Amino acid sequence: MPDKPIRILVAKPGLDGHDVGAKVVALALRDAGMEVVYTGLHQTPERIARAAQDEAVDVVGLSVLSGAHVVLTRRVADALRERGLGSLPIVVGGVIAGANWQFRVKPQLEASRKIYDATMDMWTLYDLQMRNKESTGGYINGLGALLATGEDGPALKARMAEHVDLNTIAVVGDDEKFKIELNVRDKDRTLLKIKGPIARYVWTGTVAAPLPEASMSSDGMGAPIRR
Numbered sequence: 001m002p003d004k005p006i007r008i009l010v011a012k013p014g015l016d017g018h019d020v021g022a023k024v025v026a027l028a029l030r031d032a033g034m035e036v037v038y039t040g041l042h043q044t045p046e047r048i049a050r051a052a053q054d055e056a057v058d059v060v061g062l063s064v065l066s067g068a069h070v071v072l073t074r075r076v077a078d079a080l081r082e083r084g085l086g087s088l089p090i091v092v093g094g095v096i097a098g099a100n101w102q103f104r105v106k107p108q109l110e111a112s113r114k115i116y117d118a119t120m121d122m123w124t125l126y127d128l129q130m131r132n133k134e135s136t137g138g139y140i141n142g143l144g145a146l147l148a149t150g151e152d153g154p155a156l157k158a159r160m161a162e163h164v165d166l167n168t169i170a171v172v173g174d175d176e177k178f179k180i181e182l183n184v185r186d187k188d189r190t191l192l193k194i195k196g197p198i199a200r201y202v203w204t205g206t207v208a209a210p211l212p213e214a215s216m217s218s219d220g221m222g223a224p225i226r227r
């Protein structure tokens with residue numbers, strides 16, 4: 001145990017009016033033997049930093065339920081640094097959406113990343129087929145044979161193994177056409193497939209009439225564009 005009680009500032013930055021949690025925490029910390037200074041609602045980062053200095057606290061606690069915790073915490077940290085208090089620990093509580101992001105969005109991002117990487121690999125195989133057509137006049141059958149025609153087949157295969165089930169890759173080709181199918185190593189084992197060659201689409205239409213010039217002026221903001 002330290003020889004003197006820990007002093008903590010519990011602060012409510014910004015316009016957030018939820019003060020129940022901050023008060024609950026302040027009381028719990030006091031009951032645990034700490035000295036607590038509570039700022040009350042609607043404090044600016046500068047006022048919080050000044051209170052931290054005037055009250056010579058050991059920790060700054062921020063309570064934020066408004067969703068602005070990242071911005072407000074940065075600003076409080078900047079204001080503390082400006083007063084030479086950059087090494088003061090900051091603890092943040094309240095509604096912290098970042099935690100939800102970690103648990104809910106991140107796994108989905110990682111799954112999308114696997115599908116993206118697998119799609120890029122499929123395009124690499126697609127390009128190999130197109131190059132073979134140019135050099136030999138036909139498309140290749142089988143993953144091994146196709147990879148052998150590339151510059152660094154083993155490296156590509158090792159990279160693909162991280163997000164693609166290599167046992168499920170089907171590469172089928174003849175002189176005229178080819179197809180590639182594979183399963184991504186994600187929860188749903190997403191099936192990706194492509195048939196080649198994809199015909200090049202050339203637009204041959206013409207613009208019927210020139211488009212009207214859009215104009216913008218400060219008094220016309222929000223008004224429909226005149227034809």
Ligand code: B12
Binds near residue numbers: 024064092093
């Ligand atoms: C009660 C409440 C209100 C009351 C607040 C009364 C008051 N004086 O506090 C009233 C009705 C006024 C209100 C208004 C609004 N609210 Co309100 N409110 C709530 C509610 C239901 C509970 C909050 C609460 O008091 N919980 C009980 C306390 C004990 O828990 P707590 O605050 O989370 O604190 C705990 C921890 O977070 C942590 N903690 C908190 N601070 C700190 C600090 C430190 C240092 C540490 C270590 C820990 C810590 O420890 C505490 C104890 O466990 C929440 C939903 C929810 N379930 O959280 C929405 C919620 C916070 N409100 C919300 C909203 C949107 C609003 C309004 C904007 C609604 C509106 N359109 O008018 C207004 C804004 C008012 C304002 N000026 O800020 C949203 C916020 C969304 C966001 N951030 O993304 C929430 C999450 C509801 C929701 N799901 O949408 N609200």
